[in-house]
Amino acid sequence: MASEPELQRLYLIGMPGAGKTTLGRGLAVAYELPFLDLDEEIVRREGRSVADIFAAEGEDYFREREAATLREIQQQPGRFVLATGGGTPCFHHNLEDLLADGPVLYLEVPVAELAARILAAAAQRPLLAGLPDRAALISRLDETLRYRKRFYDRAPLRCTADACTLDNVRRLLAQYLPLA
Ligand SMILES: Nc1ncnc2c1ncn2[C@@H]1O[C@H](COP(=O)(O)OP(=O)(O)O)[C@@H](O)[C@H]1O
Numbered sequence: 001m002a003s004e005p006e007l008q009r010l011y012l013i014g015m016p017g018a019g020k021t022t023l024g025r026g027l028a029v030a031y032e033l034p035f036l037d038l039d040e041e042i043v044r045r046e047g048r049s050v051a052d053i054f055a056a057e058g059e060d061y062f063r064e065r066e067a068a069t070l071r072e073i074q075q076q077p078g079r080f081v082l083a084t085g086g087g088t089p090c091f092h093h094n095l096e097d098l099l100a101d102g103p104v105l106y107l108e109v110p111v112a113e114l115a116a117r118i119l120a121a122a123a124q125r126p127l128l129a130g131l132p133d134r135a136a137l138i139s140r141l142d143e144t145l146r147y148r149k150r151f152y153d154r155a156p157l158r159c160t161a162d163a164c165t166l167d168n169v170r171r172l173l174a175q176y177l178p179l180a
């Protein structure tokens, strides 16, 4: 049988609600790799939720912790799947560090679908909480994506909306990775 490509480290990027955490967990199971979620790692180190960090310290502090936690994770040896936060590639030196260390997969999901998913749990996403209605959320997501797209578009791998399934992503990765 032909050798399977061996995945060392995989990074998922994309807007809030794109499914980075959900798909990342599934991919980690499929590849038998540890799963890490950057937000969860920050929360564990800080002993408080992302919403609490934003409320108490502001976004700059969160971005500094985010970059430092990413660095710390990358310096550890070993294989993993890492789900980043939506803003991760857009701050500090994070995108270059992601691109240098493993395949980066962009989950591209239309704003209307992101809004539908986020509305159920807006309180967990401080940058999107407190918007008055669906139209305001869509407008904020549109504006955010317009700026962030230039970062997300640098990912060498991408899946779009309904094509972001476990099977499709495994096929994409098999084409991308050199055979072991
Ligand atoms: N492929 C999908 N189809 C429909 N809903 C999804 C999908 N992936 C994730 N979700 C839902 O969308 C919400 C956001 O998913 P999550 O994985 O937390 O996204 P992210 O980490 O990119 O912000 C969750 O409620 C999750 O259950």
Ligand SMILES: O=C(O)C1=C[C@@H](OP(=O)(O)O)[C@@H](O)[C@H](O)C1
Residues within 6 Å of the ligand: 014, 015, 016, 017, 020, 021, 039, 050, 084, 085, 086, 087, 088, 124, 125, 126, 127
């Ligand atoms: O888009 C963003 O700037 C953020 C997205 C969140 O992660 P998810 O993309 O997993 O929601 C989290 O890191 C924080 O609330 C900021």
Ligand SMILES: [Mg+2]
Residues within 6 Å of the ligand: 020, 021, 037, 039, 083, 084, 085
């Ligand atoms: Mg997430």
